[in-house]
Structure formats: C-alpha cells, structure tokens
Amino acid sequence: VSRFSRALEFLEKAADYAKKHGLDTFLGPLYGNQAVILIKLGHFRRAEELIELAGRSYETHGANSHEKMQLTFTEVFLHLQKHELERAGRGLSEVQKVLVESGDPRAEALFHELVGILKLKKGEAENALHHFRKSLEIGERIAPRSEIVNQAKRWLGEAYLVLGELEKAADCLRESIEISDEMGDGYERAAALRALGHVELKRGNREKAVKVLRRVSDLFESMGNEFEKAVTLLDIAVIAAKNRDSRADTFAAMALRAFELSGSEYWKARAAYALATAYGAQKKYAEAFRELERAEETFSKFGDEEYIARSNELRDQIDAALVAVASKEFNYFFRKDRIERDEVKVKLLLENFVRELDAVSGLIAFSDVPGEIKVEAAYNVDREDLTPILSEFDALMAEGRNVRFSSRGNDLRVRFRTATGNGFLYIKGNGRPLSKEDILGALHFSDLLEYLFRTQPLSRNEGRTVSIVIPSENRYIVTRNPEMLDILAFIEKISDLPLPVLIYGETGTGKELIARYIHRKSRRSSKPFVPVNCANIPTSILESELFGFKKGAFTDAYEDRKGWFEVADGGTIFLDEVAEAGPTVQAKLLRFLEDKIITPLGSRESRKVDVRFLAATNRRLEDEVREGRFREDLYYRLKGVLIELPPLRERRDDIPLLASYFLEKVRTELGIEVTEITRDGIDLLMDYPWPGNIRELENVIKSAAVHAGAGGRISREILLTLIGDTRGTEVKKLKAELEDIEKKRILRVLEEVGWNKSRAARILGLSRQGLILKIKKYGLTSTAVRQ
Structure with a gap:
C-alpha cells in the first residue's frame, strides 16, 4: 500500500534475522526486494549497493534461475529510472535468453512492461504500445485486477499520451486509478494521476493540469517518496517557466536538490534544464547559461537527442534575448x-x-x-x-x-x-x-x-583577395560570393535541425561538398557520412543497396547485408541525384522520412535508424512531379529545407579564387610547379560560361597545368586549346543577359536603400568605388531623378 519506509523496516529485520540464524539463502531475495523499494523512492546509490550484495550472496550461496532473473529485472528497473538506456537494454537481452525456459508468465509480463518502458524512453511509442499490450494480455490471463494489469494500463496511458491519443490515454489512466484504489496502491495511483495531469495540459487546460500535479506532489510527499515528488515538481516548474510564473525557479531548484540526493546524473540534468528555462524567462541570463551548460553535458553523455535538441533551442532563445537586450539597453562605448x-x-x-x-x-x-x-x-x-x-x-x-x-x-x-x-x-x-x-x-x-x-x-588591405575557406574532409569550399556566403551562414542555422535537406544545383556546382559541410557543422560530425549516387546504381539494385537484404532475398543474396541507411546509423546519409530513384525506392524513402523505419529486402522485420537525411538533384523536382516521374508526397517531405546552389556563371567573382585554389592543388597533388595563370588567362576564364561549373573549371586548370609544365605559366593560348574562344555569339548573348541581370539587381538594391551607395555596396558585396563604376557603366539613375 505504498508505505515504503515500513516495508523497508521489515525487510531489514528479516535480513538481520537471516544473518543471525545462518539462513544465508534468504539474503539474496531480501536484498533484491529492498533494492526495488529504494529504486521507487529514488535512493539509487543504496539500491546499487544492495543489488551488488544480492549478487554476491547468489554467487556464494547459490541461486535458481528465477532468483537470478528477478535480480536482473531489478537492475533493469534501476537503469531505466536513471535513464541509463543502453545498460537497461543489455539487461533485458540477458533476461530474454532464459525467459522462455522459465515458463513464468509473471516474468514474461514484467519483461514486456520493462521493454515497453525502454522503448517509450527512446521515443519509440508505437513499439512501446505493442509491449504494454502484451504485458496486459498476460496479466489479464493471470488475474484481471492485479498489479501487473494495473501497471500495464498505466503505461499504456503514458504511451497514448506521447502519441497524442488523449482519449485512449485518459481511459487507460482512469482504469489504472480504479484498480489502484481497489488494491490500495498509492504509488501507481499517484503515477497515473500525474499522467492524467499531462493529458489535461495537452488539452489546453493548464490550470487544471497544475492543480492535479500539485495534488500528486502532495500524495508522493505523504508516502515519503521524495524522488517522485521531485519528478512532479519538475513538471510543474516547466509549466510555470513557460507561463513566466516567478515560482518556476523555486520548483526546479527543489527538484534539483532531491535529485542530487538520489545520485541520478540524468535527472539532475533535467532539473538543471528546467532551472535554465526558468532563469531565461526571468532574464537571469548568466544563471540560465550556467545551468544549461551543466544540463547539456549530461544530455550528450546519455545520448538524449530530444533534450539535446531542446537545449539547443533554449540556448538560441537566450542568445537572441541577450542580443536584443544588449542592443536596446546598453551603450558602453560610443556610436x-x-x-x-x-x-x-x-x-x-x-x-x-x-x-x-x-x-x-x-x-x-x-x-x-x-x-x-x-x-x-x-x-x-x-x-x-x-x-x-x-x-x-x-x-x-x-x-x-x-x-x-x-x-x-x-x-x-x-x-x-x-x-x-x-x-x-x-x-x-x-x-x-x-x-x-x-x-x-x-x-x-x-x-x-x-x-x-x-x-x-x-x-x-585594399586589393587583397578576401575569401572564406572552410575545410570539409580533404576538400574546401572557397568563396567570397555574397549568395554563397549567405548559404553558408544559413547552413550554420539549420545544421542540427531534424529536417531533411534538399540541395538543388546544376551538375558540378558542389552539391556533395555542401552536404558534407552540413554534416560537419552538425552534432553528428563524428559519426558516418554516407554518400550514395542514385544515378550510378542500376534501379534494379538501388533498393537493396539502400535498405539492405536478407540471405536468400534474391538469387545472389548469399548472406545478410546492411544497407547504406543502416551503415549511416547515428550519422548522415546523402542521396545524390535522388530524382533517379524508381517508384519502389521512392515509396521506401517516404516511409523512412515519416517514421525513420527501414525494411531490408526479404525481411519481415522493420528497423528504426537514427539518420539525418540529405538529398540532391540537378533536376527541378516540381517538373518531375508534374510529369509523373516523382512522388508528390515525397517531394514535399524532401523540401523541408531547400538550398539552391548558384551555377559558376553567377559566381564570377569566385572564378579567380577557385582557379588559384585548383592551381595550388595541382602543385600539391601532381607535383607540377606551375608559376601562375596570366592576366589574359584569368580574363578568358571570367568570360567563359562554364556549363560544367566548378568541376569543369578544376579539370581545365589541371589539364592546363600539364600543358604548361613545371616552371611554366597558364596562358590564354593554352586555355583556348581546352575551352575554345569564348568570343562566339552564344557567349556574347549570355554575357549580355548576365549584365542585364546584374544591372537590374544593382538598381533594385539602390532603390531599396534610398541610393545610399555605401550600404548598397555592402549588400552587393562590392567596394563603394566598384559600385560607382558599375552605376556609370549601366547609366543608372534614381527614380526621383528620372521623374
């Protein structure tokens, strides 16, 4: 009846009696039962000591398979409460090996309950539902109104709550409360009531939710359960912080103190995060950053992606608030x-x-x-x-x-x-x-x-080359083009967003390089980056390459093989030329984007993988959709974040930079010490339209270096043999079109800034003098002057 302190007293007396009278075989189970109660109370350090004592007792005095299995269940329960999910998973794998042989339906029901809790904590609510239902089914066969059924009902309610199925959640939780009342189980009753509070919160009934949670806090306090009281206070603190309630930091600090006593790193981090949220709302920014940093380190250690993302979001909010206040309130120096x-x-x-x-x-x-x-x-x-x-x-x-x-x-x-x-x-x-x-x-x-x-x-440094060079593995992004710089700045903002990214660009514009840069800037940078070019793999085998296959799935499938999605687990997958994927692969890609689930060819089992998805194409996918070659639903999923790379002909200011960079690569990789590219050679490169974009420029520089030889110079004459005379009609026409685009853009920017030439030059990425020369070149005048 949740009088845990009294229960512990009796168990401790029983253990003392067993020691005095040489009943050593009783010690293991007695220690294990004490540990279960201490875990529920949140006294994790003492629970760990008792689990260790129980294990030693079993080693010394022997234990049957049932007793060993029960102790493993207790360890798993401890790991789940402390959010040590990998260790909990390993323990459940051990139990699974002996579970069938035991033939114990209670153990089987408990196994499914604990697996369900593990799945729920990992964010796999659908999988959790399956295990809670299985636990309920077994429990109802044993006894329809039992502890097993009660717990299964409560956890089903928790899973439905996560999935947003609020009516089903409320029904399960009310049934759990009814059974708890019949059994006098105050712990389960309070836990179910707390979940009902969150149902009310999701329904938008904030005041009712807080009222329920305060009642739950009092219930746990009356049981002497400081840990569960702290978990409930943490929920109240988060709600209070979101509503700028001045008591939010008090609730969070109370929870933090309780978690510090429990010895749970993870729960201390959750309380620190809540405290940071409260301090941020109160504009106590130094305190907020301090608590947030404390929380972030632990979330990273535990691999809690949800709270890592929440922490990043909170940090961004505090950053933005600080900058806003700084610019508004302070003037430490001068204008x-x-x-x-x-x-x-x-x-x-x-x-x-x-x-x-x-x-x-x-x-x-x-x-x-x-x-x-x-x-x-x-x-x-x-x-x-x-x-x-x-x-x-x-x-x-x-x-x-x-x-x-x-x-x-x-x-x-x-x-x-x-x-x-x-x-x-x-x-x-x-x-x-x-x-x-x-x-x-x-x-x-x-x-x-x-x-x-x-x-x-x-x-x-007037006249000096200004560039940004960003390493991406052994390759570099080299640019001073304003549009490219904006793209790189944009990537910094979205690198950790859990959204697919679609990169559009002509062949040779550096789509894979940008994808690698996104990966490198993200928190997944230490994990695999797996590039797959869909155009290079026959449609007939692309599905098996991406999703893997089981032995015997087709004629040459002699063994199980992981697909690229599984290889990339934890990291990033990049599908280049995604428009080449056939209908079957498109359907599977859609499923992956919806629920992160893959199914290997020939397998009935699906697997969940944690992969950031990037894709690229040189075709306009909206045109492919209109022509019926690409799924519309997949297209809308893919374009969560769209990055359009400009062709090289629109990045003419980058051509000398890129040419110099590729020339340096030639010196390093081929050992050809070419001295320079001549001035008229650079002019020729600037005039050429580069249909093959950056890749073509790199190949031209390599070939030109071979022609020039060691100690030689890359001249206009050498380049003409490789790319032809660019003074033809087509190029002149293209150049005229480009000049017209440039003229219109310059005029638009000038009009937007009221013909402030300094501001316009900064926006256009030009020097003030360079802008004045272009105004003269195009004969531009303001609207007011023209009128």
Missing part, C-alpha cells in the same frame, strides 16, 4: 558610425573593457582560414594559457554557438563575424559569476568588434 577606423586601438579597447568588468584578463582572436587562428589583442594573458584559450575558439565554432560559459559561470567566450570568417572574444572573470550586465556588455563589445573587423580589413 559606431563615429569611429575613425584607422585610429581605433583594439588592444586599448580590450584593456578598458576588461577593467570595466573588473575581470582578470581578455583576448581577441580571429580566423580567416581553417586551422589558422590569429591573436589580434591580449590583456594579462600568460603565454602558456594561449593554447587552451584558443582551443575554446575551435569548440565554439564546432558547436555553432555564439556564447559559452565555463561550468562556474565566471569565464565568457563570445563569437562574432569578421569580413571573411569569425572572431572570438575571451574574458576571464575574477572568480565571481558574471552578471547579466557583464554578459550584455560583452555582447555589445563583440558587436563593436564585429563592425571593426568587417570594415577595417577592407581599408587596410
């Missing part, structure tokens, strides 16, 4: 438009800022090329501290974050954009946690630095 670029001394600014915060030291660094970080200014930083500080820059970049705290909250790192890459501000505090004002000041200071770093290099 940016009054700064004389050449007179700004970054080191002096840094020193003043560190003193303003009463901090210890500070550093400003930037990176324009991969693997190369330059220190712009440092104040009070010891040489031996440089390497660990700069490694934080890499970590910040890899995580795609803008702000990061130390676990104690007194060191701060802020990322900002430069003209050609990223900058980094590091502040070491004096031991006290940084305040909201400190953080806002740092954001404002980084805003100033961003302005300086975006404008200053252009005035100091």
Whole structure:
C-alpha cells in the first residue's frame, strides 16, 4: 500500500534475522526486494549497493534461475529510472535468453512492461504500445485486477499520451486509478494521476493540469517518496517557466536538490534544464547559461537527442534575448558610425573593457582560414594559457554557438563575424559569476568588434583577395560570393535541425561538398557520412543497396547485408541525384522520412535508424512531379529545407579564387610547379560560361597545368586549346543577359536603400568605388531623378 519506509523496516529485520540464524539463502531475495523499494523512492546509490550484495550472496550461496532473473529485472528497473538506456537494454537481452525456459508468465509480463518502458524512453511509442499490450494480455490471463494489469494500463496511458491519443490515454489512466484504489496502491495511483495531469495540459487546460500535479506532489510527499515528488515538481516548474510564473525557479531548484540526493546524473540534468528555462524567462541570463551548460553535458553523455535538441533551442532563445537586450539597453562605448577606423586601438579597447568588468584578463582572436587562428589583442594573458584559450575558439565554432560559459559561470567566450570568417572574444572573470550586465556588455563589445573587423580589413588591405575557406574532409569550399556566403551562414542555422535537406544545383556546382559541410557543422560530425549516387546504381539494385537484404532475398543474396541507411546509423546519409530513384525506392524513402523505419529486402522485420537525411538533384523536382516521374508526397517531405546552389556563371567573382585554389592543388597533388595563370588567362576564364561549373573549371586548370609544365605559366593560348574562344555569339548573348541581370539587381538594391551607395555596396558585396563604376557603366539613375 505504498508505505515504503515500513516495508523497508521489515525487510531489514528479516535480513538481520537471516544473518543471525545462518539462513544465508534468504539474503539474496531480501536484498533484491529492498533494492526495488529504494529504486521507487529514488535512493539509487543504496539500491546499487544492495543489488551488488544480492549478487554476491547468489554467487556464494547459490541461486535458481528465477532468483537470478528477478535480480536482473531489478537492475533493469534501476537503469531505466536513471535513464541509463543502453545498460537497461543489455539487461533485458540477458533476461530474454532464459525467459522462455522459465515458463513464468509473471516474468514474461514484467519483461514486456520493462521493454515497453525502454522503448517509450527512446521515443519509440508505437513499439512501446505493442509491449504494454502484451504485458496486459498476460496479466489479464493471470488475474484481471492485479498489479501487473494495473501497471500495464498505466503505461499504456503514458504511451497514448506521447502519441497524442488523449482519449485512449485518459481511459487507460482512469482504469489504472480504479484498480489502484481497489488494491490500495498509492504509488501507481499517484503515477497515473500525474499522467492524467499531462493529458489535461495537452488539452489546453493548464490550470487544471497544475492543480492535479500539485495534488500528486502532495500524495508522493505523504508516502515519503521524495524522488517522485521531485519528478512532479519538475513538471510543474516547466509549466510555470513557460507561463513566466516567478515560482518556476523555486520548483526546479527543489527538484534539483532531491535529485542530487538520489545520485541520478540524468535527472539532475533535467532539473538543471528546467532551472535554465526558468532563469531565461526571468532574464537571469548568466544563471540560465550556467545551468544549461551543466544540463547539456549530461544530455550528450546519455545520448538524449530530444533534450539535446531542446537545449539547443533554449540556448538560441537566450542568445537572441541577450542580443536584443544588449542592443536596446546598453551603450558602453560610443556610436559606431563615429569611429575613425584607422585610429581605433583594439588592444586599448580590450584593456578598458576588461577593467570595466573588473575581470582578470581578455583576448581577441580571429580566423580567416581553417586551422589558422590569429591573436589580434591580449590583456594579462600568460603565454602558456594561449593554447587552451584558443582551443575554446575551435569548440565554439564546432558547436555553432555564439556564447559559452565555463561550468562556474565566471569565464565568457563570445563569437562574432569578421569580413571573411569569425572572431572570438575571451574574458576571464575574477572568480565571481558574471552578471547579466557583464554578459550584455560583452555582447555589445563583440558587436563593436564585429563592425571593426568587417570594415577595417577592407581599408587596410585594399586589393587583397578576401575569401572564406572552410575545410570539409580533404576538400574546401572557397568563396567570397555574397549568395554563397549567405548559404553558408544559413547552413550554420539549420545544421542540427531534424529536417531533411534538399540541395538543388546544376551538375558540378558542389552539391556533395555542401552536404558534407552540413554534416560537419552538425552534432553528428563524428559519426558516418554516407554518400550514395542514385544515378550510378542500376534501379534494379538501388533498393537493396539502400535498405539492405536478407540471405536468400534474391538469387545472389548469399548472406545478410546492411544497407547504406543502416551503415549511416547515428550519422548522415546523402542521396545524390535522388530524382533517379524508381517508384519502389521512392515509396521506401517516404516511409523512412515519416517514421525513420527501414525494411531490408526479404525481411519481415522493420528497423528504426537514427539518420539525418540529405538529398540532391540537378533536376527541378516540381517538373518531375508534374510529369509523373516523382512522388508528390515525397517531394514535399524532401523540401523541408531547400538550398539552391548558384551555377559558376553567377559566381564570377569566385572564378579567380577557385582557379588559384585548383592551381595550388595541382602543385600539391601532381607535383607540377606551375608559376601562375596570366592576366589574359584569368580574363578568358571570367568570360567563359562554364556549363560544367566548378568541376569543369578544376579539370581545365589541371589539364592546363600539364600543358604548361613545371616552371611554366597558364596562358590564354593554352586555355583556348581546352575551352575554345569564348568570343562566339552564344557567349556574347549570355554575357549580355548576365549584365542585364546584374544591372537590374544593382538598381533594385539602390532603390531599396534610398541610393545610399555605401550600404548598397555592402549588400552587393562590392567596394563603394566598384559600385560607382558599375552605376556609370549601366547609366543608372534614381527614380526621383528620372521623374
């Protein structure tokens, strides 16, 4: 009847009696039963000790298979409560081996219940339902109103709740409460009532939900069950934070204290996340970041994708709120438009800022090329501290974050954009946690630095090549084209979104390279990236290549083989030329996108895989849909995020950069020391329309280098033999069309900014002088002047 403390007293007395009277064979089961109660109470450390004692007792005094199986069930229960899902899965696999031989229907019912809980915690609610139904079916055969039936009903309600089937959830939970009342089982009654509270919350009845949850908290308190009370308080804290209730942090802090006593890392992280949410709502940003960082480390350790995603979303919200407040409330320095670029001394600014915060030291660094970080200014930083500080820059970049705290909250790192890459501000505090004002000041200071770093290099290094070079395995994305830079910035925002990405671009525009970059920027970067070109695999075998097959599925299937989706589990799969997939494969792709389930050829069993899905095509899929060659429902699934890559003819400002990059590759990979590409050679490359895009340019540079030979130069004459004279009618026509597009774009931007040439030049990616030359070239005038 859920009087757990009294139950423990009797079990402890029984164990003492067994020890005194030499009844050692009773000790294992007695320790195991104590552990079960302690797990329900959330006393995990003591439960672990008792499970270990029970195991030793069985080793010393012997145990039958039933007793061993019961102890394994207890261990699994502990792992599930602590959210140690892999260990729980291994324990259930052990039980499964001996379950059939035992012939124990109660054990079978408990097995299905625990498997169901594991599936539910993994986010597989449909699979969980199957196991809870099986547990219920077995339980009803044993006794229709038993503990087994009660628990199965309650867990069915929890699963229906996750699936959004609220009426079914409510029915199951009410039945569980009825059985609990008949049996006097206060624990199950309170647990079912808590789930009913969440049903009300999903129905939009927030006040009723909170009222129910408060009642549940009181029920668990009356049982002396501090752990389940804390779980309930955590639910209340999350609801309160979402509704900006000032008590949210109090509820979350109470839960956190209880979880710290229980010894559960995972639940401490859940409470820290709730506390971060509450602090964020209260604009206590330093405290919010501190708790969030604490939670994120644990969620990553436990592989909890749902809460990793929630943490990222919360971090983005706090980032955005901080930036908004910083720009609105603070003006630590002076108006940016009054700064004389050449007179700004970054080191002096840094020193003043560190003193303003009463901090210890500070550093400003930037990176324009991969693997190369330059220190712009440092104040009070010891040489031996440089390497660990700069490694934080890499970590910040890899995580795609803008702000990061130390676990104690007194060191701060802020990322900002430069003209050609990223900058980094590091502040070491004096031991006290940084305040909201400190953080806002740092954001404002980084805003100033961003302005300086975006404008200053252009005035100091006029005529220098400005590019962003981003490593993607052994290949690079090289660009200074505004449209491509926007795409790269967009990728940083969507790299971790659980949505499919469709990349459209002509042949040779670098679709796979962009896909690799998305993977590299995501949290899956350490897991496999599996590229599959659908055009290179015959339609007849594409299905088996992607989804795998069972032995005997077809004539040459001599053994089971994993498909590419299974190989990519945990990572990213990239389907190039996805329009080439036939109807059968398209149907299977649709199913995967809907529920992440794959079925190998010749198998009756489906498998769930955790794979980020990227696809690419050089055809317009909407045209393929109209022609009946591509499924409309699959098309709409695929275009969750659409990235369109511009052809090289629309990236003419990148051609000299790319040509230089490919020339350097030739020197490194082929060992041909070509000195340069001549000026008229570059002009020819700029005029050519590049139907094969970047791939064609790379091949032309390689061939030209071979023709030029070591010590030679790639001249216009050599290039003409490879790509022909570009002064033909077609190219002239194309050039005229391109100029017309450019003219219209420049005029549109100028009109949008009221003919402010400096602003227009920044938007267009031109220098102010370059824009003035183009205005003269095209004879552009403002609407007002024309009128």
